[in-house]
Amino acid sequence: MKPTDIKNPEYFHKVVDCQYACPAHTPVPEYIRLIAAGRYDDAYMINWESNVFPGILGRVCDRPCEPACRRGRVEEEPVAICRLKRVAADNKSEIKDRLPEIAPKNGKKIALVGAGPASLTVARDLAPLGYEIELFDEQDIGGGFMRSQIPSFRLPIEVLEEEVNYILDMGVAAHFKHYVDSLKSLVDNQEYDAIFVGSGAPNGRDLANLPGRKEGDANIDLGINWLDSVAFGHTKSIGKKVIVLGGGNTAMDCCRTSKRLGGDDVRVVVRSPKATMKASPWEIEDAENEDIPIYENHVPHEFVVENGKLVGMKFEKVRAEYDENGKRSLVPTGEDLVYMECDHVLIAIGQDNAFPWIERDIGIEFGKWDMPVVDEVTFQSTNERVFFGGDAAFGPSNIITAVAHGHQAAVSIHQFCSGNSVTKRLDPQVNLVSQKMGFHEWTYDNEIDHDKRHLVPHVDKEIALKNLKLEVEKGFDQELGYQEAMRCLNCDVQTVFTDNLCIECDACTDICPTNCINFIDNGEEDDLRGRLLEPADDRSQDLYVSGELKTNRVMVKDENVCLHCGLCAERCPTAAWDMQKFTYSVTKAGTECA
Amino acid sequence: MSYLRSSFRHPHAQKNKLGYTQANYEGALSTLCAGCGHDSISNSIINACFELSLEPHKIAKMSGIGCSSKTPAYFLSNSHGFNSVHGRMPSVTTGANMGNRDLTYIGVSGDGDTASIGMGQFMHLVRRNLNMVYIVMNNGVYGLTKGQDSATADLGSASKKGVPNMYEPMDLCELAISLGSGYVARSFSGDKDQLVPLIKGAIKHNGFALIDCISPCVTFNNNPQSTKSYEWVRDHKEATGKFDLVPEAAEIQVQNPNELTESIQLHDGTTLNLHRQPDSLDITCRESVLSALEEAKQNQQVLTGLLHLNTNSKDTHDIINTSSKPLNQMSESELCPGSDILESINASLR
Structure with a gap:
């Protein structure tokens, strides 16, 4: 195999299984460490930047991150990532002073149809840039399906309101109880520079x-x-x-x-x-x-x-x-x-989706299943001023997907309104920084907790069933939250190998608890996977292959069950291994080209 | 700093015939310097015992004093062990072996513990051909006392201090061959492909088996002027041949048509297949091995692999004709048969 190109941001991104699986690519291990450190506000803001609704998602997210969590491959169950997010939301203090400043109006006006997670995300990204936002929804209050579909014993109304209001308070002009029965009326209104449809799948x-x-x-x-x-x-x-x-x-x-x-x-x-x-x-x-x-x-x-x-x-x-x-x-x-x-x-x-309110003669092409034709990257429809996101774009999915759509649609709308091509999009922002603090000392705590997944305490069933509004889950308290947070393996702290420093002493191979590291003759991927100390059967997990070493062998690491414990780097006499924190953030609207 | 190693292991870790994984053969977390060759040797011992499916409670790990002699803490934590006095591991092991001949004895020692303070004991141990594996973790320096040249440092080799060694080195392999050991090997901590089979062969051999294993001291003796550094050994080592034990290796080894294969029956019925070049060394012949070792030395080469094999050698128990039942399993009446018997023995000697 050819040496792995670790300069490609996607390589290490894929190693952070949870972040990779999250549609919004929330930096999970980073906020989990902050929760362990008791820095709830910081943990909350990392989430807010990325997924906009930490308190809501900490209760009702579909959590694609958890089936992906490496901990679930090493032992029985993944880290309770979703419920840790809630710990940050439950324990944070006042964070309003950390919300983005609203720039002076830039003279552009956007209409948003629907007040669900997709539209609110677009508002959250564009309002601070100076856009004038008009939001339309048939309900008398914001939140969309998060409000109407999710019972309050799972998602208390206060939590929903708080996070919806962070966005509405950015100067969004909300027109509630206003059912949009004609998209043409919005399209024909030349005041709107762009229109975003986040009307969900209401049928x-x-x-x-x-x-x-x-x-x-x-x-x-x-x-x-x-x-x-x-x-x-x-x-x-x-x-x-x-x-x-x-x-x-x-x-x-x-x-x-x-x-x-x-x-x-x-x-x-x-x-x-x-x-x-x-x-x-x-x-x-x-x-x-x-x-x-x-x-x-x-x-x-x-x-x-x-x-x-x-x-x-x-x-x-x-x-x-x-x-x-x-x-x-x-x-x-x-x-x-x-x-x-x-x-x-x-x-x-x-x-199902239903678009009886979208006229078929306003330049929006409809395709299979009577769904609008929407670009999967830009979320632009065939009418260049109209963008779709959330369930309205590609059919029913979940909140976190709607948020991810909203961010991307906001990038497109900003590009479009700035006169740039919507296909011109910035790469993710990445960084890779050594965590070495001294001899055998790291900035992250590599002594993880070996306990099984902790259960979230519930309200007594007798009481819970009598009250429609009483939240059933009590959430982790700080102590349980800390313990659960310490189960995280810190997969974003990457094992980075520098082949020309290696003296092939085998110290890393010997110390690795899960036998991930091999020094063997190179070969094709199938051949290599079979010859490793522990056969690498899970093909969804990559092999990290070094350049040729002095003995003509290569270092091959199976990323699958690496514990990111850093022992390879601690036992390395020449610092050929280093533990480096990988940060990956999806570029949001308003980040200018360098 | 991590004083702990996660207890998580590979979820699909391979199992041996006993159903054990490698974790059942591990020890505590090493406190040796990062990159120390000794750690690789410890791990090779773990691998060898795992692959041979030895029962950990039937192994005794013996050691003296030194960096090397700390290592039994880092492997086989479910086995017996004795960390003895400096240079006195041979006599303690002799006593243990006399008491219970059924255990597998794995002794680890260093170049100081063997070639300096323990030299007298070592030579007599070889002469007596005690049934044990004796691994010398040979780094050419006294690491524990900060890097003085040891008795195995090569003439002219310089450690980190930069002063070339003035004295002739001892060659433990030559010594063991000339004293009649039936299994003598030299290897390198950085070459597990060679070392693990050598340890397995040594465990299977009946009698004294020496593995002189070059094990670079990363802290004091891993500089370019040292003949015990990773780089120097890699550049100068020559192997006598390869071998494998038949029960384990049947399916993996690819036969090289240019190689000769000799099958040698070991004491316990295991077959050892030796693969070597047709014109290479005949390791069953003591004289040719000794001259090959000298020749390699003159050519600045390190001859590695199995250097000498004699499966007909008699171990201590055979030589002194002891009981096949271990002493520690005998009852009091067997061990002390009474004054009548003593009388008759005494009478026979008068």
């Missing part, structure tokens, strides 16, 4: 053709609409027996909310096997902890209505079969239909 899927759907309509709701109605106080109760259809996070929110609104026998019914449910494992766990059973492999067959009232549902039992391409089909088992009694059904089987 819940229905089972319109299932027998009994129309007749039972009074007691059948679409999950997202129902949650919305609960959030805004229109719905305050539900029947005793509730069936929730669907296996995603919305279904989990529906069933747990039902329990709190009077549902006694609340059950979730999914078409597919439980193992393939879309909901996050921890949300399934939380629902099950509230005694909500999940019935798998049950396909809705009909709504049973008697005397004009919904009394139950029939399901067909299936099993999942996979063809040679891994494509799944649900095959009926031939058993009798299963009947379940119910007073109410919530349908939470997915969401």
Whole structure:
């Protein structure tokens, strides 16, 4: 193999698994170290810069970082990254003085459609640069789906409001209770230099053709609409027996909310096997902890209505079969239909985009699935003044993805409004700095905690189920937060190898706890992977290959389970190994070309 | 500074026949200088014992005094051990071996502990052919007392201080061969591919097995003028040949058509395959090995690998005809058969 090009920022970026997996590339190990040091404000601000909603995401993020966490490969479970973020948010002091200063108005005006995470991120990036921002949303308050879809027992309203207001208070002109029913009206308004559409994916899927759907309509709701109605106080109760259809996070929110609104026998019914449910494992766990059973492999067959009232549902039992391409089909088992009694059904089987308010003659091309054609890098539509982001761009995803879109769309809008090409984008800002402080001393604490993942304390179930607004999770306190933070392996502190300093004494190979480091004859990647001290089977993890050494061998390090403990560098007599902190930040709008 | 090594190991670490991973053969975190050759040798011992699937509780690690003799703390923490007096590891090991011949004895010593203060004991140990592995971590200096030339420093070699050594060196391998050891090897801490099989062979050999292992002292003797530096040894070493033990290596070794392979049966039934060039040294012949060593020295070469092998040598127990049952497993009545027996023995000698 050729020597690894560590000058390419993406190489070490990939080693920081959590940051790499995060759509917004939040520097996770950095803020975790700050939490361990008790510097909550600093930890919060690092998050705020990158993901805009630390308190919100510290509770309800989809956490793509955690399945990626190296700790989960070294032992059983990853660091509780998401909940540590909340520790920073819970313990911070007043941070308003750290928010960016608002530059004098630059004469440019932007319209944002929707007040969800994507639009708010665009506002957060552009308002400080002097843009005049007009925000439109049909609700009477900001937050978008973060407010209407996520029950307050998971995300308290104060937390949401605080972080939404940090942005609205930047001088954003918010027009609430204002449903935009025509994009043309905005496009035709030449006052707007650019328009950003962050209107989400507001249509819940229905089972319109299932027998009994129309007749039972009074007691059948679409999950997202129902949650919305609960959030805004229109719905305050539900029947005793509730069936929730669907296996995603919305279904989990529906069933747990039902329990709190009077549902006694609340059950979730999914078409597919439980193992393939879309909901996050921890949300399934939380629902099950509230005694909500999940019935798998049950396909809705009909709504049973008697005397004009919904009394139950029939399901067909299936099993999942996979063809040679891994494509799944649900095959009926031939058993009798299963009947379940119910007073109410919530349908939470997915969401779709809907753009009835976008005219088709304003230069915005629509493609597959009747979705607007949007550039994946610039988020620009085929009308150069109109940009999309969040669920509105490529279909339903999650908050952190919407934030990442918002940042990138803001870069494009700023480029566009400055008369620059939107395709001209700056590389990430990276740095690599030695952490050596002295003989065997580093600026980071390499003595990690070997404990298992700590559990977040919950409010007693009896109490939690009685109060719709009471947050179920108490969060880590400072002590538990410290312990959990010390589980982080500091993967951003990179092992950097300088081949011409190496005397091949083997000290690093001998000390490495996980046998990552090898001095062997070079070869092709497959061959090398098989010949290492511990075979490097995980191909998603790179091999770090040095230039040729004096004995004609090369140093090959399998990045997979490196603990970043720094012992290789401590045992190296010639400092051929060094521990260097790698910082990577996605370039935001307003960073000028050097 | 890290005084601790993480207890996490590779999640898919390989296991040996006993189901142990390498971690079961490890010791404490080394306190030697960073880059010390001794640490590599410690690790080679760990590798060899792991690969041979030895049961750790059936190994005894013996040492004297010195940097080298600290190392038993850094390997095989589940084995027996005795850190003895300076230069007296041979007699302590002899006693232990007489008491329990069933253990595998791995002695580690340094050039000071062996070639200076322990020289008398060392020579008699070789003569008696005690069944043990004796590894000399040879760096040519007294590292623990800040780098004076040792008895194995080559004539003219200079340590960090820069003053060339004035005296002739002792060659422990030549000494051991001339005193009748049946397994004599020289290796280099920076060449585990050679060292690990040599240690495995030494463990399998019945009788005294010496491995004189050049182990650079990074702090006092790793400068370009030193013949015990990483660079000098790498540039000047010549190997007698390669070998592997048949049970372990059958699937990996690629046969070189230009090499001769001799299969040698060891005492416990293991076969040792020696691969060498047709015109190379015959290591079973003492005379030719001794002259080859001298010749290499004149050519400024370090001859490494297995230097001498004699599988017919008799170990101490065979020579003095001891009981096959270890003394420590005998009952009191077996050990003290009573005054009648003593009487009859005495009578037979009158």
